[in-house]
Structures are given as C-alpha cells and as structure tokens.
Amino acid sequence: MIPASDVGKFDLLVDGNVEADDIGDSGTTGAVSVSAGKSNDPDPIGDTHTVGEAAGTNTDLSRYDTSISCTDGTDTVGPVAGIGPVDVFVEPDDAWVCTITNTLRQGTLIVKKQVINDNGGNATASDFTFSIDAGSAVSFDEAGGGSTDPLTGENSFQVDAGDYTVTEGVVSGYTASDNGNCSPATVVAGETTICEFTNDDDAPSLTLVKTVINDNGGTAAAGDWTLAAAGYDAVSPDAGTYDLSETGPVGYTLTSLTCDNAQGQVSSVTLGLGESVTCTFVNDDDAPSLTLVKEVTNDNGGTAVAGDWTLTAAGYDANNPQAGSYDLSETGPVGYTLTSLTCDNAQGQVSSVTLGLGESVTCTFVNDDLIDITLEIVKTFDPITVQVGESGTFTIAVTNLGPSTATDVLVTDLVDDALDVTGLALVPPAVGDCSASIGQSISCTVDILAGQTIEIIVDFVATAPFLPEDPVGEEGSQFIFVFANGSSLEGHSTGEVFYTDEFGETTQVDNGLTKNDYPFDIGGFTLHLSCSELFTGGWADNGGPNEFANPDWQVAFFSINRYNSGGLFKTCGGVVLPIEIPNTATATGTDDYPDDDTVSDGATVVIGEGDLIAPTVQITEPAHGATGVDGSALTVSGTAGDDVAVDRVMLHVKNLDTGQSWTGSEWVDAWVWFEASGTDVWSYAFGVGVADGHYQALAWSFDTSSKISAFSQSVFTVGTVSDVDPPTVEITDPAHGATGVDGSALTVSGTAGDDVAV
Structure with a gap:
C-alpha cells in the first residue's frame, strides 16, 4: 500500500476466487496451488491463471492507482495497471509471486478567503489564517489564484483523497461563514474541492442616552434634547470615531458625557467592529x-x-x-x-x-x-391798636420743627381790606419767593430747614372800606354802614340796598328812603345820610342809633358820597367806633407722613377812630371868572388843608367850547382827572399852549384817611373871546337856612343870568 498507513481494505483474487479478504498493507493470500496444465494439452505443459483484486470493506477502488506485477524469478508479468485480472502462465513447479500495489490516488484542496468590509473594517485576506486537520496556521495568499484583490485569498493543496477538517483563526470584529465544504472538506482523488470562508466585518451599534436632572425647578424631559454622533449612520453603521454633541433647552448644563467603552468624560466615541456602545449625556438644570x-x-x-x-x-x-x-x-x-x-x-x-x-x-x-415736617405759625400785630391813616406792621412767623426740610411751603394771608398793604419783606430773604403777592393777598413760597423759623413782615396803613373815589356818580347818596355787631348796610338812595348779617349772609332789603333818611327796620332806627351826622362814638343825634339803642347797633364805620348834578357834591365818613379786625395766616407744606401739614394762626388788630374831618381845597389861579388868561403858560394852582394831612389833589380841566377833558397829556372826549403836584400848596402847569376859549377847572383834595373834600371850581376864559363874563345863578326858594319847609310839595327854584345867554 502506498502509503503503507492507508487503511484501505482489499480482496485478493486468484482465478476470480477470493483468496484473502479485507487485507491491508503487506496482506497476502499465502501460497495458492494452481494447476500446471493437462497432459493431453498439445501445448507445453503449463496453465494460465488470473490474478486480481476487488474492493474490500469500505474501500473505493477509484481512489487508488493499482498495478499488478508477477515474477517466478525468471519470467515476469507486468507491471500491469489496473486491478486485473492479469494472466500468469504457470508451469509445473513454478513459484510465481504476484504483487498488487495500491497507490492512494491524490486530489486538490483549495481554501479560499473573501473579506467583506462594509462596516468600517480594514482587514485584508492575509490578516486571516486557517489550518487543516488542526495543523499549523496558514495565512491566506492574497495573490493566490492570480487575484489582485487584497480582500480575497486562495491557497491550493494536493492532498490524498479523503476528508479534511479546515478551520480558520478568529479575527475580532469579523463574523466567519463557509460554503459548507470545509468541515469536512472531502477531497476526491483527482478532483478539486473548494473550501471557502467569508468574513464580514461586524456592524457596530451606538446608543445615545439622555439623563435629565431637574433639581432646580427645571421641567424639561429627555425628549427635549437632540443627541448626535456626527457622521454616524444607524442604518449602515461603520466602525470609527464620532464627535458627540447635543442641542436642547437653555438653562441646563451638560454635567457628564460618558461612553461605556471608554474611561472618564469624553467628547467623542470610537466604535470598534461589532462593538455595542452606549453613551450617556447627563444634563442638570442650572440653579438660578x-x-x-x-x-x-x-x-x-x-x-x-x-x-x-x-x-x-x-x-x-x-x-x-x-x-x-x-x-x-x-x-x-x-x-x-x-x-x-x-x-x-x-x-x-x-x-x-x-x-x-x-x-x-x-x-x-x-x-x-418721607417728608416729615411739623409746622408752627404765629401771627402778631405791632401795634395791636392803630388809628385810621396810621401805619402798622404784622409778622407771620413760620417754624419747621422737622425732622425733614420743608420745601415749597405756601404761606398765605388774605388781608382784610381795612388794612391797606404797603410793603412786604421776607426774613431771611434767600429762603423763598413772595413775588406772587398781589395787593391784599399775601402769597409766599419758602423753604424752611428743620428747626428754622422764617418771618414774613407786612407793612400796612389802617383804613376802612371807603366808597370809591369817583367824582361822577348817580344822583343821590351812596352809603355804607358797618355796625358794632359786624353786620353792614350798603346801597344807594335811588337804587338797591343790601344787608349783610354778622354771619356773612347777604339779602336785599326795601329802600324806603325819604329825602336823606333811610328807615333801617332791622336795626330799629332811621339813618341820616346828609353828612351832617358824624355818628360820634357810634351814636347819632339826628338819625341813627342813639345811646338808648342796643349797643350792638352802634355805628363802627360809615362812608357817604353825595352826588348832585352828576358830580360829587359831598363826602363824609370814617371809623367812629374802634373796629376789631381779625386776620388769619396759613402755612401749608408737603408732608408725606402722614399727609400735608397745614397750620393757621389768627391775630387781631383794632382800628381806632383816626381822622374824621374831610380835607378842604381852593383854586386860587386862575380865579373864578377870570378873563384874558394867558394860554401859552397856563398854570392851575391853589391850596388844600386837613386836620391831619393832605394826601393828594386831583384836577379836572374841561374845555367848555369843545366838551373835551385834559388827561395830563392830551384832550379827550371823556371825563378824566389827574393829579396835581404838591399837597397843602399845589399846582399844575400845562407845559403846552392852551387854545383860546372857555374853561372849567375842578379840584378835590384827599387826606391820608381817604376822605375827599368838596370840590372847588374856577370857570375862566383863555385869550380873547366874545363871551367874556361867566353866567350867574341863585337859589331863591327854599331860602338858604330856611326851616319848616313842607316836604310833601318841595320845590327848589331860582334865577340865572349871563351877558350872552344861559
């Protein structure tokens, strides 16, 4: 047997008969006696026999090349290929030995490699090994079979026919498969068996996980983030390195990014073939x-x-x-x-x-x-009693007790008309502004530091509510009476009359005036309006309250203007009973705690009787009735007098021919008067030429108690005019000084004359 170790079994045949069965290497039939021919055979003695073999148990003869050779030492047969039978001519006494040689026939075993890198693998065929029947590892030949593809390999072996186990070494990241001809790989003598391994790189897998920590009021959930591994394709994943990132809600910090195939914190993930990696992003809500x-x-x-x-x-x-x-x-x-x-x-x-x-x-x-102020205000008069026409002073002292500075404190005082304000001073002057004060209305805005006191000092002249100084008025008597109880009566002898009680309520009363007497029903007496009654001490002799009347009805003040022929005929009046004038000042400052601070303080001044006598006045030049007066340098002059003092003199000059009045600078179509220069001795110079003609000059004087004199008249002619002499007039009835005149049918009559015409 070649090889001798071959396990094939054969049956040895002689003349077709099995002389030895299931023998292996060196097996023999031993000596087999055969005939050497027949005596009657015409051929030389001897006989032909056959030698051959047949397959034994589990032996396939096709796997072997068989040859038979025989020899008797002299002659030989063969070798003859095949299993026979082979003829051998055996003569008597021959000893033939036939040898059948079975040579195990070989086949071709090809081991192939196919590498598939579709998931990022980079191995080539030569990176893989295989072994046959657990033999030594053999690397795949990338050039085998004439290939130029490094992903394929082929190794070819001539091997004895038989079954072989072909295995390959493990390469991480690749999954191996074969074509089913590797374990076993059955090699048939003379044929080719192909064992092919396919190695496919294992797809990696990447799982990105979001963990959210909401321990500072955050409400976001994991699904609010988008996690990414740049370039990674979950459908066709490749091994490799991928940068990791996320997008999601603000107010969160990525506190941890880890992958279970790496140590510590990462910013990217490296995926090996076949590796399943989980990377976890941890976001914690940021504490505010x-x-x-x-x-x-x-x-x-x-x-x-x-x-x-x-x-x-x-x-x-x-x-x-x-x-x-x-x-x-x-x-x-x-x-x-x-x-x-x-x-x-x-x-x-x-x-x-x-x-x-x-x-x-x-x-x-x-x-x-908060602005927290406490204001105090004190008002004082000096003196506390002042006569009509005299000057006095009152002081409004405002103190800020703090603790805040009082800013824009408004100090106001509506001064009674009986006190004619003539001056005002703020002490200290830098703390405020009194420019808003007008006439009888005191109004100052001041700033007062905590603990500071400011003073508003007001000068005044004691007066009384005299009637207006109008030299032209409605015929009759205009009057005003103020009584001790504080009530008043005011009106006109031909018009309406009003009564104001001590509470300030005003009503119209009947005017039952008879001549110069007014029946004052409320007081229970008749008031005489002729200026002949001076109501001395508040009592009257001819008409008005007398010493038997209720003292509340004493006259404290009166003022009467009598008009005749459209002009002021007579005036009288004054304070006849001391009048107590109450007056109150108020300070208001901004105070936020709890509200504005307002304080008031009243004070009283008594106005005494003062000057009761009206002043006098007289025009001396031009004299009444003068003619040929020089109009180029006309001066009207005269004198005035009073028991106390003359305050001023007022003039009215009229051109009787044109009806125009002089204003002090021009002639106008209206009744006007103007002030002369001087008091006790006074004058007025026109300063411009005065045209020839007839002129009338009227003069009034006023004292410091605002009483007015009866007028003085001068009618004169400037230059040369045809009518030189002034007219004359005389009252004949009632006669001057007449008494007991019948008032039920009173008639006043007289005569008038002129050199030209009246």
Missing part, C-alpha cells in the same frame, strides 16, 4: 441665583441704613434655588416709602421676580425717607 439689594435715600432727614430692612422673595431658598416666580416684599423702618422696585431681567417696576434656569438676577429696592 437671586440677589436682593437695598438702596436708601435720606434726603428728608432720615437716618436709616440698608441693613435696617429685611428683603424677601417669598419661597426662594438660596441653598436650593429653584426656577420660578417669587413675590417680593420688605419690612423696615417707618417713615420711608418704597419708591422703586426693579429687577434687571424685567422692564419697569415689579412686585415679583421670575427666575429662569441658570439666570442670575438682581432686584433693587429703593426707599426714600
């Missing part, structure tokens, strides 16, 4: 922070500091801050107001703060000290 700041403005005397307040965001825990909304509040000293509460993540004023995740917010409380 809140800072509460207190600012204190002490501009009104306050002394509190920021630390005196407690600032609160209800529910906020600085040790475990949560996103959300928190109501803001504070507690602190009284006397302050919260003027501003702002947060730097919001517009305008707020009452709460909303904290977003990771947001750092500062909220500022601003408190301003």
Whole structure:
C-alpha cells in the first residue's frame, strides 16, 4: 500500500476466487496451488491463471492507482495497471509471486478567503489564517489564484483523497461563514474541492442616552434634547470615531458625557467592529441665583441704613434655588416709602421676580425717607391798636420743627381790606419767593430747614372800606354802614340796598328812603345820610342809633358820597367806633407722613377812630371868572388843608367850547382827572399852549384817611373871546337856612343870568 498507513481494505483474487479478504498493507493470500496444465494439452505443459483484486470493506477502488506485477524469478508479468485480472502462465513447479500495489490516488484542496468590509473594517485576506486537520496556521495568499484583490485569498493543496477538517483563526470584529465544504472538506482523488470562508466585518451599534436632572425647578424631559454622533449612520453603521454633541433647552448644563467603552468624560466615541456602545449625556438644570439689594435715600432727614430692612422673595431658598416666580416684599423702618422696585431681567417696576434656569438676577429696592415736617405759625400785630391813616406792621412767623426740610411751603394771608398793604419783606430773604403777592393777598413760597423759623413782615396803613373815589356818580347818596355787631348796610338812595348779617349772609332789603333818611327796620332806627351826622362814638343825634339803642347797633364805620348834578357834591365818613379786625395766616407744606401739614394762626388788630374831618381845597389861579388868561403858560394852582394831612389833589380841566377833558397829556372826549403836584400848596402847569376859549377847572383834595373834600371850581376864559363874563345863578326858594319847609310839595327854584345867554 502506498502509503503503507492507508487503511484501505482489499480482496485478493486468484482465478476470480477470493483468496484473502479485507487485507491491508503487506496482506497476502499465502501460497495458492494452481494447476500446471493437462497432459493431453498439445501445448507445453503449463496453465494460465488470473490474478486480481476487488474492493474490500469500505474501500473505493477509484481512489487508488493499482498495478499488478508477477515474477517466478525468471519470467515476469507486468507491471500491469489496473486491478486485473492479469494472466500468469504457470508451469509445473513454478513459484510465481504476484504483487498488487495500491497507490492512494491524490486530489486538490483549495481554501479560499473573501473579506467583506462594509462596516468600517480594514482587514485584508492575509490578516486571516486557517489550518487543516488542526495543523499549523496558514495565512491566506492574497495573490493566490492570480487575484489582485487584497480582500480575497486562495491557497491550493494536493492532498490524498479523503476528508479534511479546515478551520480558520478568529479575527475580532469579523463574523466567519463557509460554503459548507470545509468541515469536512472531502477531497476526491483527482478532483478539486473548494473550501471557502467569508468574513464580514461586524456592524457596530451606538446608543445615545439622555439623563435629565431637574433639581432646580427645571421641567424639561429627555425628549427635549437632540443627541448626535456626527457622521454616524444607524442604518449602515461603520466602525470609527464620532464627535458627540447635543442641542436642547437653555438653562441646563451638560454635567457628564460618558461612553461605556471608554474611561472618564469624553467628547467623542470610537466604535470598534461589532462593538455595542452606549453613551450617556447627563444634563442638570442650572440653579438660578437671586440677589436682593437695598438702596436708601435720606434726603428728608432720615437716618436709616440698608441693613435696617429685611428683603424677601417669598419661597426662594438660596441653598436650593429653584426656577420660578417669587413675590417680593420688605419690612423696615417707618417713615420711608418704597419708591422703586426693579429687577434687571424685567422692564419697569415689579412686585415679583421670575427666575429662569441658570439666570442670575438682581432686584433693587429703593426707599426714600418721607417728608416729615411739623409746622408752627404765629401771627402778631405791632401795634395791636392803630388809628385810621396810621401805619402798622404784622409778622407771620413760620417754624419747621422737622425732622425733614420743608420745601415749597405756601404761606398765605388774605388781608382784610381795612388794612391797606404797603410793603412786604421776607426774613431771611434767600429762603423763598413772595413775588406772587398781589395787593391784599399775601402769597409766599419758602423753604424752611428743620428747626428754622422764617418771618414774613407786612407793612400796612389802617383804613376802612371807603366808597370809591369817583367824582361822577348817580344822583343821590351812596352809603355804607358797618355796625358794632359786624353786620353792614350798603346801597344807594335811588337804587338797591343790601344787608349783610354778622354771619356773612347777604339779602336785599326795601329802600324806603325819604329825602336823606333811610328807615333801617332791622336795626330799629332811621339813618341820616346828609353828612351832617358824624355818628360820634357810634351814636347819632339826628338819625341813627342813639345811646338808648342796643349797643350792638352802634355805628363802627360809615362812608357817604353825595352826588348832585352828576358830580360829587359831598363826602363824609370814617371809623367812629374802634373796629376789631381779625386776620388769619396759613402755612401749608408737603408732608408725606402722614399727609400735608397745614397750620393757621389768627391775630387781631383794632382800628381806632383816626381822622374824621374831610380835607378842604381852593383854586386860587386862575380865579373864578377870570378873563384874558394867558394860554401859552397856563398854570392851575391853589391850596388844600386837613386836620391831619393832605394826601393828594386831583384836577379836572374841561374845555367848555369843545366838551373835551385834559388827561395830563392830551384832550379827550371823556371825563378824566389827574393829579396835581404838591399837597397843602399845589399846582399844575400845562407845559403846552392852551387854545383860546372857555374853561372849567375842578379840584378835590384827599387826606391820608381817604376822605375827599368838596370840590372847588374856577370857570375862566383863555385869550380873547366874545363871551367874556361867566353866567350867574341863585337859589331863591327854599331860602338858604330856611326851616319848616313842607316836604310833601318841595320845590327848589331860582334865577340865572349871563351877558350872552344861559
């Protein structure tokens, strides 16, 4: 047997008979006796026999090349290929030995490799090995079979026919498969068996996981993030390195990014072939922070500091801050107001703060000290009794007891008309402004430091509510009476009459005037209006309250203007009983705690009787009736007198030919008067030429108690005119000084004359 170790079994045949069965290498039939021919055979003695073999148990003869050779030492047969039978001529006494040689026939075993790199693998065929029947590892030949593809390999072997086990070494990341001809690989003698391995790179897998920690008020869920491995395709995953990233809600911090195939924190993942990797992104909601700041403005005397307040965001825990909304509040000293509460993540004023995740917010409380003032006001008169026409002073002293500075304090005083304001001073002058004061209305705006006192000093002249100084009025008597009880009566003898009681209520009363007597029913007496009654001491002799009347009805003041022929005929009046004039000043300052501070103080001044006698006046030049007066330098002059003092002289000059009046600068078609120069001795120079013609000059004097004199008249002629002499007039009835005149049918009559015509 070749090889001798071959396990094939054969049956040995002699003349077709099995002489030895299932023998192997060196097996023999032993000596087999055969005939050497027949005696009657015409051929030489001997006989032909056959030698051959047949397959034994489990032996396939096709796997072998067989040859038979025989020899008797002299002659040989063969070798003859095949299993026979082979003829051998055996002569007597021959000893033939036939040898059958079975040579195991070989086949071709080809081992192939196919590498598939469709998931990022980079191995080639030569990176793989195989072994046959657990023999030594053999690398695949990438050039085998004439291939130029490094992903294929082929190794060819001539092997004995038989079954072989072909295995390959393991290469990580690749999955092996074969074509089914590898274990076993059955090699048939003379044929080719192909064992082919296919190695496909294993697809990696990547799982990205999101873990969300909401321990600071966050509400986001894992699904709110998008996780990415740049370039990774889950449908066709490749081994390789991929940068990791995420997008998602603000207010979260990526606190951890790990992959289970790497140590520590990562920013990318490397996937090996066949590797299943999980990478976990951990996001923690960012803790917000809140800072509460207190600012204190002490501009009104306050002394509190920021630390005196407690600032609160209800529910906020600085040790475990949560996103959300928190109501803001504070507690602190009284006397302050919260003027501003702002947060730097919001517009305008707020009452709460909303904290977003990771947001750092500062909220500022601003408190301003309230204006807290206490004002005191004291009003005093000096002197406390002043006569009509005399000067006096009253002082309004305002003190600010603090603790704040009092700004824009308004000090007002509506001064009674009986006190004619002549001057005003502020002490100290720098603290305010009294420019708003007009006439009898005192109005000053001042700033008063805490503890400071300011004074408003008002000068006045004591007067009384005299009737207007109008030299032209309605015929009759205009009058006003003020009584001791504070009530008053005012009206005109031919018009309406009004009574005002001590409470200020005014009503119209009947006018039952008879001649110069007014029946005052409310007081229970008749008032005489002729100016012959001076109501001395508040009592009357001819008409009015007498000493037997109720003293509340004493006349305290009276003023009468009598008009005749359209002009002021006579005036009288004055204070006849001391009048108590109450007067109140008020100061108001802005005070935020709790509200504006307003104080008032009243004071009383008594106005005494003063000057009761009206002044006098006389025109001396031109003399009444003068003619040929020089109009180029016309001057009207005269004298005036009073028991106290003359205050001024007023003139009216009229051109009787044109009806125009002189204003002091021009002639106009209206009744006007103007002031002369001087008092006791007075004059007025025209300063311009006066045309020839007839002129009338009227003069009145006023004393310091505002009483007015009866007028003085001069009618004169300027230049040369045809009518030189003035007219004359005389009242004949009732005669001057007549008494007992019948008032029921009174008639006044007389005569008039002129050199030309009346």
